Amino acid sequence: MSLTPGIIASSLTGHLVTNNFFKIATVTGTGSSGNITFSSIPNTYKSLQIRINAIPSIANITTWLQFNGVYSGNTYAFHNLSANPNNYGITATGAGNANWMAFFEQGVMSNVYPNTAIIDIIDYANTSKYKTAKVFCGVNDNTTNANEAIELTSGLWESTAAISSMSFRVDPYGATFSTSSTFTLYGIS
Amino acid sequence: MATATYVPIATQTLSTAASSITFSSIPSTYTDLRIVIVGTTSSSSVNLNIQFNGETGASATTYSFTSITGNGSAAASHNATNTWSWVPTWVTGLQTSIPTFYTIDIFSYAGSTYKTGLMTTSTDINGSGSVERSVGLYRNTSSITSLSFTQTGSVTYSAGTTATLWGI
Numbered sequence: 001m002s003l004t005p006g007i008i009a010s011s012l013t014g015h016l017v018t019n020n021f022f023k024i025a026t027v028t029g030t031g032s033s034g035n036i037t038f039s040s041i042p043n044t045y046k047s048l049q050i051r052i053n054a055i056p057s058i059a060n061i062t063t064w065l066q067f068n069g070v071y072s073g074n075t076y077a078f079h080n081l082s083a084n085p086n087n088y089g090i091t092a093t094g095a096g097n098a099n100w101m102a103f104f105e106q107g108v109m110s111n112v113y114p115n116t117a118i119i120d121i122i123d124y125a126n127t128s129k130y131k132t133a134k135v136f137c138g139v140n141d142n143t144t145n146a147n148e149a150i151e152l153t154s155g156l157w158e159s160t161a162a163i164s165s166m167s168f169r170v171d172p173y174g175a176t177f178s179t180s181s182t183f184t185l186y187g188i189s
Numbered sequence: 190m191a192t193a194t195y196v197p198i199a200t201q202t203l204s205t206a207a208s209s210i211t212f213s214s215i216p217s218t219y220t221d222l223r224i225v226i227v228g229t230t231s232s233s234s235v236n237l238n239i240q241f242n243g244e245t246g247a248s249a250t251t252y253s254f255t256s257i258t259g260n261g262s263a264a265a266s267h268n269a270t271n272t273w274s275w276v277p278t279w280v281t282g283l284q285t286s287i288p289t290f291y292t293i294d295i296f297s298y299a300g301s302t303y304k305t306g307l308m309t310t311s312t313d314i315n316g317s318g319s320v321e322r323s324v325g326l327y328r329n330t331s332s333i334t335s336l337s338f339t340q341t342g343s344v345t346y347s348a349g350t351t352a353t354l355w356g357i
Contacts, residue, residue, distance in 0.1 A: 019193050020193075020195075021193065021194055021195035021357075022191035022192060022193055022194065023191060023192045023193075023194045023220075024191050026220070042191075051220070051221055051294075051296065051357070052296075053221075053296035053297040053300075053302075053305065055302070081257070082257075083255065083256070083257035083266035084255070084266065085255065085266040085267055085268045086268065089266055090257060090264055090265070090266050113303055113305065113326055114296060114297065114302055114303060114304070114305040114326075115305070116294075116296045116305045116306070116307055116324070117307075118294060118307060136307055136309075136322065137307070138255065138305070138307050138322075138323070138324025139305065139324060140253050140254060140255050140268075140305065140324045140325060140326035141253075141326065142253035142270045142271065142326055142328060143270060144268065144270065148255045148268060148324070149255065149324070150255050150256060150257050150266075150322050150323060150324045152322065180297075180300065180301070180302045182220065182297055182300075184220050184221075186194070186195075186357075187191060
């Protein structure tokens with residue numbers, strides 16, 4: 001390997017562990033289900049982060065996020081800022097009194113290239129607060145068509161229940177997650 | 190039992206100017222990588238170019254990216270296809286004296302699928318600047334074992350530029 005002059009970090013030793021960011025679980029797609037669920041989430045952390053690298057079986061869809069198996073009751077809301085320069089430019093959308101939080105909200109998911117997201121949920125175990133989530137997600141397919149976007153989303157779940165499970169779903173669209181899809185849940189103390 | 194992660198694999202602080210910053214021999218034992226860079230360059234408004242696995246120069250066409258940006262008065266979006274690097278800063282770019290703050294998250298870097306990354310850029314130069322969010326695609330199914338932040342021509346990263354590679 002030829003490198004231009006610079007500093008090379010090899011011999012990667014002497015690692016430091018911060019000890020406040022913990023991997024709780026990883027769930028991998030099966031190719032036959034469009035519902036990825038983390039259950040029995042411990043209430044011992046301050047915040048949760050979920051990191052997603054996923055490919056659904058159908059393109060041009062969104063992903064739904066729901067908590068504690070609550071699929072009805074109109075307790076969710078979300079706002080979304082999204083950019084796709086060759087299709088809709090920049091757009092801002094959202095929904096209130098919904099039954100899910102949506103990300104990749106403009107129906108931009110690719111069924112070929114990885115769709116990625118970082119989701120942060122603060123005070124998820126607090127029983128006196130509603131729950132707020134922040135989503136940073138994106139997909140790029142090296143074209144100027146519908147399957148590229150960079151998105152920022154805020155989400156609300158109007159419940160004071162501690163979050164003990166969460167589901168990421170594309171099954172409402174009849175889609176499944178490929179076996180190369182990974183969803184990893186982290187706890188932050 | 191939960192496992193502690195988010196590990197600083199390596200940190201570099203340039204003691205002298207350099208045309209590139211490279212992390213090599215990246216272990217494959219993590220799920221994702223995160224790089225945080227705070228830096229300046231020898232010229233203003235230049236790109237941070239991100240390349241993988243020893244690719245250098247402008248010959249590759251396996252990269253692409255999409256971004257949204259705000260510069261204090263307007264928002265805009267951009268994309269580029271078949272490029273030779275990821276470029277998380279479309280508008281303002283690196284500066285000679287005021288640091289620009291980048292984060293780059295690379296997902297499933299050791300997997301056998303194409304690689305997608307999420308990037309942020311924060312630049313404020315007291316009167317101008319930008320905030321940007323970007324997504325990049327690297328159309329290669331090989332594990333990422335090294336990554337480089339490169340420049341073109343005679344541009345260099347200035348002494349004091351710091352880069353930290355994290356494993357998550």
